[in-house]
Amino acid sequence: MSTFLNNIQTPDDLRQLKVKELSILAQELREFIIDIVSTKEGHLGASLGVVELTIALHYVFDTPKDKLIWDVGHQAYGHKILTERKDIFETNRQLNGISGFPKRSESKYDNFGTGHSSTSISAILGMAIASQLKGDFKRQHIAVIGDASIASGMAFEGLNHLGVTKANVLIILNDNAIGIDPSVGALKNYLTNVKKGTAKDENIFECLNMNYTGPIDGHDLDLLLTELERLKTIEGPKLLHVITTKGKGLQKAEENQVAYHAPGKFNKETGERIKRVSKAEPPKYQDVFGHTLVELAQQNQKIVGITPAMPTGSSLKYMMEEIPERAFDVGIAEQHAVTLAAGMATQGLTPFCNIYSTFLQRAYDQLIHDVALQNLSVIFCLDRAGLVGQDGPTHHGVFDLAYLRCIPNLTIFSPMNEIELRNIMYTAQQDLKGPIAIRYPRGRGVTIDWRTPFSKIEIGKSVELKKGNKIAFLTLGHIGNLIFQLISEVDTPESIGHYDMRFLKPLDNQILDKVFTQYEHIITLEDGCEIGGLGSSIIEYANKMEFAGTIKVFAIKDAFIEQGTIEELHNICGIGMKSIKKYLEDIF
Known part of the structure; x- marks a missing residue:
């Protein structure tokens, strides 16, 4: 049972602990993350790997006054737990719950949204320059970035600029030799040589005018605290190179870092992933x-x-x-x-x-x-x-x-x-x-026996799946499979036609001319944004051809959609079975 973690809601609470108590807190924090993710699912290995670093950062720096950015955000679970979200962490990535990534609107401790990688250096530099312009020279600015993300072009653009400023920025390179898959490229080889002590004399980060420290053990709390306290007193651009183990503290996650990046449900005691009952099902x-x-x-x-x-x-x-x-x-x-x-x-x-x-x-x-x-x-x-x-x-x-x-x-x-x-x-x-x-979408399709002989598809040609006499469904992509189920459940299936458009561009104008002639009502269905998608293109062509019937567009409205299951989100967006049936009831 947690002891120290039970009493921590904010980093201020964390800073009341004695240094010797932090290692116990680290174990408790790991157990808390494992306990929740084992049943609720989510990203695991990245956050386990930075538990000590997370504690050290919030212990040494005055967050949220000091600005801290996590790049990529799936390593920020410990950060969320220590910053007022422990009691709701079980809602992580669930509908109406907290986000799986840092999110500015969610917490004052999330200084920048980071679902995509390699943005943290540019963002933290922007914040540091803003502090300088405001005359605030004491505020600290820290970005934690992995060895895979720092190899991205945008990260190097940020480093290139940072190196010619006097901005009070600390870049922490979290080097675990893996992103989601193992890191690749010449920079990865260079960092490996740095860890082995066989790198060339010149340090790439020092050449970019960073005050470089490391590499150090990212699981040694005493060493982390000492270095962070020292770096607080040094002005200008700094880079601390820490070596961590992705999945630290759960043996299975350490042994299979790719699978345990986001392992699904697993046994929190043994680490064994829980397999679904085996049955014949379509492939992903x-x-x-x-x-x-x-x-x-x-x-x-x-x-x-x-x-x-x-x-x-x-x-x-x-x-x-x-x-x-x-x-x-x-x-x-x-x-x-x-x-x-x-x-x-x-x-x-x-x-x-x-x-x-x-x-x-x-x-x-x-x-x-x-x-x-x-x-x-x-x-x-x-x-x-x-x-x-x-x-x-x-x-x-x-x-x-x-x-x-x-x-x-x-x-x-x-x-x-x-x-x-x-x-x-x-x-x-x-x-x-x-x-x-x-x-094509995430997840499984609909066809178990999919390894059929190849056949060519005529470019720009759609397929008439079912002929009707009143309502024509024009669908694009996997979501069109909903209409098969819909037709089987309506009272007058003969009234409904279904066309798999397949191509958004070029549109099959020949089939559209036929549909405009034969149907009173046209319904488009797609799993993309309403503005500029299939529905928009059909309406544009219908206007050109002076189609006199009605066209209803089922697509995602002009808004960012939160997290949830696919079925939940389809219903929220009004492109699920319930919404389509309701519209049919209105026009029948």
Whole structure:
């Protein structure tokens, strides 16, 4: 039973403890995190790895007056527990609960929202410069960033600026050699050499005008406290290099750091992950992508695979295992990933660039300037499109349809099932000239026997799944499967037609002309934002063709959507079965 942790609600309470008591608190904090995450799920390994660092930072610095940013935020569970959210931490990532990431509107201790990586250095520098301009030279500014995130281009942009300022900033490099998957790249090799004492004489951070300290043991509380107290007295840019173990304190998490980044439910005593009852079920879309890519690459020597730091999450790991010389994890570097793919395409290769929908936002200029403008044949596979659930607004992939549709030369496809995903990948690597974006959701599809022979998909052509006589559903992507269930539950199924549009761009104007002629009511359904998506494009075309019937758009309204299960969020957004049925009742 917790003793010290029971009495801590704020960092002020923490600072009342004696130094010798902090190691006991660290054990209690680890047990608290493990206890909650084992049943509620969430990110585990990252927060376990920084327990001592979290305690030391709040013990030494006067938070929230001193500014502290966590990059990426999934290492901030201990921070949340020590900053007034212990009693509600069990609501973490749940509907109407606290966010799984730091969030400014949630707490005065969350100084910056950090669901995406590599933003902390720029943000903390902005805060430090603001303090200087206000004449406040005593406030401390601290950013904690991992070895995978600091390799990102944006982090280096921040370091490059920081090094020529006199800003009172402390960068803490949390070096555990892993992000979600193991860290990659030359900087990772450099940091490994620093830890071994075999690095070259010049220190890269000192060359950037940082006052460098380390590497030190990030689990040694006494050493952390000593160094942080010393660094408080040093003005200007500083970097403290700490070595930690991701998953520290739970043996299974230390042994399998990839799986225990976000392990799902597990036994808090043994660490064993709890497996669901085995039964035949459809595959995850990411695995269909991964296995299909290997199959195609074995037939087509021009195919290469690229992912920015997500080989496991995207399932590019299958190609990395089978054909490692043609599969590339480029680290947290979405901009580089896109332009790397563009360069490869100019030389006749066929790059499959797999990026989560929410992360492609970080490479928008490269997508336009380096790929689409030059009409290069890059195949973008956008995983986690649509609402992703409990990771919340920083990770929902709901803007891609809108921000992609306006780009010339770009084809946009969203499969309704695994077979369509498989076939569009086959088609794109054979016939397509110019770029294509293929977007698909997180989680499982609907087809158990998905390994069917390849067949080509005609570009820009939709599919009539069911003919009706009054109401036409035009759907895009996996969410269209809701309409199969809907039709089976209505009293007059013969009145409803269903069309799998598949392509947002180019639109199938031929089928739309037919639908405008044969139906009184048109209903569009998509798991993207209403502004600029499928519904918008249908309305634009209907206006051009002077369609006289009604068009109802089911899409995500103009708002950021919080965390929750997919079903909960569909209902909140008004794109779930209940909302669609209610609309049908109104027009029947």
